[in-house]
Amino acid sequence: MEFMTEPLMFGMGSGIFYIHIPFMLVNGGPAISYRSMPGLIFSRTCKALGVKVNRKKFGSEKEAVDYLNKQIEMGNPVGCQVGVYNLPYFPAEYRFHFNAHNIVVFGKENGEYLVSDPVMETVTRLTEADMLKVRFAKGALEPKGQVYYPEQVQAVSREQIQRAIVKGIKKTAFEMLYIPGPIAGVSGINYTARQIRKWRDKLGPRKAALYVGQIVRMQEEIGTGGGGFRFLYAAFLEQANGYIANDELLRISDEFTKAGDMWRASAINMGRIFKGRLNEQKDFEESANMLDEIAAVEKKAYQDLRKLKLL
């Protein structure tokens, strides 16, 4: 599995996505996501590569603790779904009740778990009490002590990698273009744009500015690689070209870089709103128009991916 990189994992698992869930608030703001659920990305990639994943949730806390300890004693690093609110090492201002965070637990030393957290630059530690808290965090997407690990890892052939890449790309293109309804995929971006146009009248300038701020926070959340995962996806397409040489992959990769840059530009524009410098209806309109432009660029890119004949 030495070949594996974050962009490959992300792309094979059709990680890139967009959804704006109406009528649901996350921390008092709009519920928007730029990617598929991380557990799903992992499962899809493993499946595509023929790696069997063992996944377990627990009804009892004791069972969950015993199971984790046993795996670690056997020397198996395991993935754990956790809530970030009670992660003591997490940057304080990032500690919201968010439960879809994933860490790798790979050892125990002096009664503390050794943890590799994708958000952190170095190995961190968690006490048993804190580990229990974060594994049994409550709320949306409760982890319920969930652990997972690849059961048997065999050598993966180049052909398997190629097939996994194509499968990931085709699924992404399909999801972003053809999921029915207005809230998911490319049309979800247009949906957000329509909402933005209404926010100022509906919520008042202050709350509308907070909502816009939430979009930027989700888009540039730590771990996205910037631009709502669009740069990460562009990197995936570039790496895919290393397995399946095709100039179109590089060209479409550039389109995703462009989309990522546009998302960043949109964040700067929205920043003017929530910094309070500009807060007129026309400023919201401008932000909404930028999202519609991004949707158009992405739509073309997914259509091109869908047409691509790779194998």
Place this chain on the structure above:
Amino acid sequence: MKKEDVPQDPSALSGVTRDVCYVKDKDGKYTTDLSTGWEVKKQALDNAWDDIKERVALAAEQVRKGEISPVYYFMELKLMDIGLLSSYTGFWKMTIRRHFKPAVFNSLSNEKLAVYAKAFDISPDELKHFKG
């Protein structure tokens, strides 16, 4: 984004970690770089926290005036909503809303106070004697 454009602004990450960015190097190839933060993002997060702090201060004032119980205050302080508090305590949302009333709160049993205290990660005394 190009490598030279990676923002290195001070942020909430300072001293804790840095943010991985996928960027193009000067040959146009993707690579990663670490960012200390981005002003735009920091401002969005600061705004969200200003709003939270305001809500918490308002809740404290309401407790002080005897309009609402400490349960409400600590719910706000711990960034919870009624649904989440209900999951942590096992109390129905309707029950929790009742417990927001100072008179009802004052008559709560020690067992119930302990359940709330555990959910808020504070001592039962701290909850009981919070005056705003």
